[in-house]
Amino acid sequence: MLGSAYFYFCNQQLNGFRYVNMDYGICQALGFMAGLTTVIIMYDIACQWFVNFHKRVKTTPTLHVPKDMSLTPAVGKFHLGAHIDSCFALFSLNFIQGAGQLDGEIIETLWSLLDRSASSTRVMSAAARQETIDKIMNDVNWRKTVGMGEITLHCHCSHLYANFYF
Ligand SMILES: [Zn+2]
Secondary structure, X not given: OEEOOOOOOOOOOOOOOOOHHHHHHHHHXXXXXXXXXXXXXXXXXXXXXXXXXXXXXXXXXXXXXXXXXXXEEEEOHHHHOOOOHXXXXXXXXXXOOOOOOOOOOOHHHXXXXXXXXHHHHXXXXXXXXXXXXXXXXXXXXXXXXXXXXXXHHHHHHHHHHHXXXX
16 A cells, blocks of 8 residues: 655754664654655755664664565655755656655645744754754644545545636
8 A cells, every 4th residue: 555644854963974863763753654665855955964864773772664664765845856866766756656746845845834934943053953854844734634535525526627628
């Protein structure tokens, strides 16, 4: 079964270029999708991050991928333009079966919402700013999750409408 789910991560690289936060977030999200056999993971640097992902999962007791789940890494269309040419064929959503017409640039839709909080978060301590931004992103995640059916219905209706009249 092919399924799709959208999760929004703000991945901060700590101590250089580690993937611990992304690995943990992805594994937690995948845990909610047990039963799906194919999952497409869209991430701005999936071409680098996915290289040793299964090795890290295997060697880290807190990381798990549901059994019989196949993961397909993809890079969003906006970010893919800044990658090396060989990434295009391997990680473009254009060539991944089941991806449809996704752009894979979900997190960027949050930027305008986060901009509104900039005037208050810029005067906060680093910890308070991080906590506030996390709460805002959690709220946006929650609102998008509960509104997903409505968005999907709207998209399908718009598509049907466009096909019917044009
Ligand atoms: Zn790349």
